[in-house]
Amino acid sequence: MSTSGRDAIENLSREDRVFPPSAAFAAAAAAGPGIYAEAEKDWVGFWAKQARERVTWFTPPTVALDDSKAPFFTWFADGELNVSYNCLDRHLENGGGGKVAYHWEGEPGDMRTITYADLHAEVCKFANALSDLGVRKGDRVALYMGMIPELPVAMLACARIGAVHTVVFGGFSADALADRIQDSSVKVIVTQDGSWRRGNVVPQKASADAAAGKCPTIEHIVVVRRCANEVAMEPGRDHWYHDLMTGASPVREPARMNAEDPLYILYTSGTTAKPKGIVHTQGGYLTQVATSHALVFDIKPTDVYWCAADIGWVTGHSYIVYGPLANHTTGIIYEGAPDMPDKDRLWSIIERYKATIFYTAPTAIRAFMKWGDEFPAKHDLSSLRLLGTVGEPINPEAWMWYHRNIGHERCPIVDTWWQTETGSIMITPLPGAVTTKPGSATFPFPGIGADVFDEEGKSVPFGGGGYLVLTRPWPAMLRTIYGDPDRYVSTYWKRYPGVYFAGDGCKRDDEGYFWLLGRVDDVMNVSGHRLSTTEIESALVAHPAVAEAAVVGRSDELTGEAIAAFVTLRAGIKGDADLIKELRNFVSEKISPIARPKSIVFTDDLPKTRSGKIMRRLLRDISEQRQLGDVTTLANSDVVHAIADMASAAKQD
Ligand code: WTA
Numbered sequence: 001m002s003t004s005g006r007d008a009i010e011n012l013s014r015e016d017r018v019f020p021p022s023a024a025f026a027a028a029a030a031a032g033p034g035i036y037a038e039a040e041k042d043w044v045g046f047w048a049k050q051a052r053e054r055v056t057w058f059t060p061p062t063v064a065l066d067d068s069k070a071p072f073f074t075w076f077a078d079g080e081l082n083v084s085y086n087c088l089d090r091h092l093e094n095g096g097g098g099k100v101a102y103h104w105e106g107e108p109g110d111m112r113t114i115t116y117a118d119l120h121a122e123v124c125k126f127a128n129a130l131s132d133l134g135v136r137k138g139d140r141v142a143l144y145m146g147m148i149p150e151l152p153v154a155m156l157a158c159a160r161i162g163a164v165h166t167v168v169f170g171g172f173s174a175d176a177l178a179d180r181i182q183d184s185s186v187k188v189i190v191t192q193d194g195s196w197r198r199g200n201v202v203p204q205k206a207s208a209d210a211a212a213g214k215c216p217t218i219e220h221i222v223v224v225r226r227c228a229n230e231v232a233m234e235p236g237r238d239h240w241y242h243d244l245m246t247g248a249s250p251v252r253e254p255a256r257m258n259a260e261d262p263l264y265i266l267y268t269s270g271t272t273a274k275p276k277g278i279v280h281t282q283g284g285y286l287t288q289v290a291t292s293h294a295l296v297f298d299i300k301p302t303d304v305y306w307c308a309a310d311i312g313w314v315t316g317h318s319y320i321v322y323g324p325l326a327n328h329t330t331g332i333i334y335e336g337a338p339d340m341p342d343k344d345r346l347w348s349i350i351e352r353y354k355a356t357i358f359y360t361a362p363t364a365i366r367a368f369m370k371w372g373d374e375f376p377a378k379h380d381l382s383s384l385r386l387l388g389t390v391g392e393p394i395n396p397e398a399w400m401w402y403h404r405n406i407g408h409e410r411c412p413i414v415d416t417w418w419q420t421e422t423g424s425i426m427i428t429p430l431p432g433a434v435t436t437k438p439g440s441a442t443f444p445f446p447g448i449g450a451d452v453f454d455e456e457g458k459s460v461p462f463g464g465g466g467y468l469v470l471t472r473p474w475p476a477m478l479r480t481i482y483g484d485p486d487r488y489v490s491t492y493w494k495r496y497p498g499v500y501f502a503g504d505g506c507k508r509d510d511e512g513y514f515w516l517l518g519r520v521d522d523v524m525n526v527s528g529h530r531l532s533t534t535e536i537e538s539a540l541v542a543h544p545a546v547a548e549a550a551v552v553g554r555s556d557e558l559t560g561e562a563i564a565a566f567v568t569l570r571a572g573i574k575g576d577a578d579l580i581k582e583l584r585n586f587v588s589e590k591i592s593p594i595a596r597p598k599s600i601v602f603t604d605d606l607p608k609t610r611s612g613k614i615m616r617r618l619l620r621d622i623s624e625q626r627q628l629g630d631v632t633t634l635a636n637s638d639v640v641h642a643i644a645d646m647a648s649a650a651k652q653d
Contacts, residue, residue, distance in 0.1 A: 029432020107336025
């Protein structure tokens with residue numbers, strides 16, 4: 001119970017399994033338990049120390065945090081640096097040019113090995129090519145590309161000359177690209193002729209052309225040849241990447257950037273509203289992503305680290321490109337789908353490169369569960385020593401599946417909570433220092449302040465649920481929403497004055513572990529109980545027949561809202577009326593009778609965003625038999641119609 005008498009969100013479930021790090025892992029870990037107290041003594045000083053030790057500055061900063069214009073905070077504001085210098089040149093100067101930066105694998109099976117020296121030369125050349133096209137410090141460049149090596153090259157080339165990149169996920173439509181270009185007045189697009197997706201060529205350049213047609217600010221389009229499909233090239237405007245690179249010099253001085261100059265804009269779609277251009281800057285961002293990458297992933301010089309996210313999302317920005325390269329890490333990039341040519345592709349990649357660290361999303365793990373244990377079992381995964389997850393709450397049973405089938409009960413799992421807006425991992429275990437519990441992101445990273453508030457802004461005591469807030473500024477925080485500072489203030493800093501409102505539900509258990517409960521927009525109100533989706537979904541996933549579940553509230557005369565569940569079964573299991581009954585009782589017994597779903601619909605798939613998050617908003621529309629809302633960010637549009645048909649066929653009490 002909270003101090004105000006009732007919880008803003010109820011705490012339904014309990015998890016008693018605990019997983020301490022092995023003595024051997026803890027002894028060799030980059031961070032031990034003492035780091036929390038050290039950071040707590042002087043959290044601003046902690047970040048200032050990381051900035052000194054992990055970043056090479058042209059002009060070291062004399063100030064760390066400036067909160068005089070809060071919530072427009074700055075960090076290290078009088079420092080000067082270059083992010084591409086930090087990711088590349090300084091490693092070459094230390095004799096590290098021969099180390100592999102990326103093992104890259106294309107979907108069709110082609111491979112490239114790119115050393116730090118290779119990447120440096122390519123980045124300098126492309127920086128020169130962009131300059132020759134008229135790109136200057138502060139100009140915006142849209143990178144509309146898939147997972148090819150030229151994407152990190154283009155990001156670092158922008159960083160080298162002080163241009164601001166905005167990566168637009170390669171799977172987005174021409175309209176989505178055009179909206180983003182218009183919002184930030186982009187001058188140049190870098191794209192590719194086509195991209196591979198499940199053996200097909202997606203005509204990327206054609207979409208870029210369609211977008212450019214609506215965007216008068218576009219002066220040039222640079223095209224990487226990837227699929228050798230036919231493309232139209234407009235003379236004067238369009239250029240082949242390889243032509244520009246042939247003549248370009250591999251020497252380019254890195255620009256001296258101010259720590260608070262923008263590094264990139266990344267759009268988050270939110271659910272319905274206009275996308276928000278999240279602005280990240282240089283010095284604080286690099287400091288925190290380098291620190292978190294090193295400590296959360298316990299990075300050693302010999303690691304082969306694989307973050308399997310898309311570079312089009314913030315996870316790829318921070319943990320495929322900037323953090324790992326700043327730390328001189330060897331990474332893996334895979335271009336295509338996880339089931340091409342078969343459902344063991346990712347495990348074959350881990351085996352081939354002897355990956356030591358693997359970081360992916362719960363949605364992917366649930367797909368692996370659904371496909372079956374035999375696919376990872378075919379491969380030697382013994383090189384792995386650490387696993388991670390990001391993007392959604394992970395159901396405890398999915399965590400256990402990952403632990404057993406991928407980690408072979410040997411690898412710690414770091415469940416990392418953060419957002420595009422936070423830039424960096426914020427709530428997470430440190431793998432050698434924290435005992436984990438399946439489904440909990442555990443504790444705030446050293447130096448980070450987080451709390452759980454009730455409706456009135458009071459801290460909810462341990463054992464209760466409410467709204468996650470961040471109580472201190474942090475170096476990698478967003479600085480504003482591009483072109484809309486008022487929206488920045490109203491979205492994040494209005495609900496509770498002086499603290500950052502994350503928009504996620506959260507509870508803490510009796511030991512203070514944080515358990516994320518999903519977006520607050522999805523909270524249901526059943527007979528006056530405020531229920532999060534996460535715990536009910538996790539109860540369903542705990543049943544051996546279930547791979548994935550989503551629940552939503554639909555209006556109900558008796559209870560205000562009633563719980564409607566959508567369930568995907570594991571391979572080979574058929575859903576029938578008996579199973580529906582069994583699952584409803586299972587949830588009731590496992591967590592609470594108030595959480596018992598009123599209806600259950602079986603479905604082969606759930607509507608997801610392109611980054612894999614379940615879109616409960618559309619399931620609510622289906623449950624209420626409403627016209628479907630905005631589906632532009634939906635990855636799999638057929639599925640909602642299929643579910644709608646099944647839902648109307650399956651009326652249950
Ligand atoms: C959710 C992704 C629970 C959360 C880096 C957050 C999580 C949103 C976790 C941000 C996690 C991310 N546990 N929920 N470990 N990680 N989320 O901007 O709702 O794509 O607010 O950034 O994802 O998504 P975004």
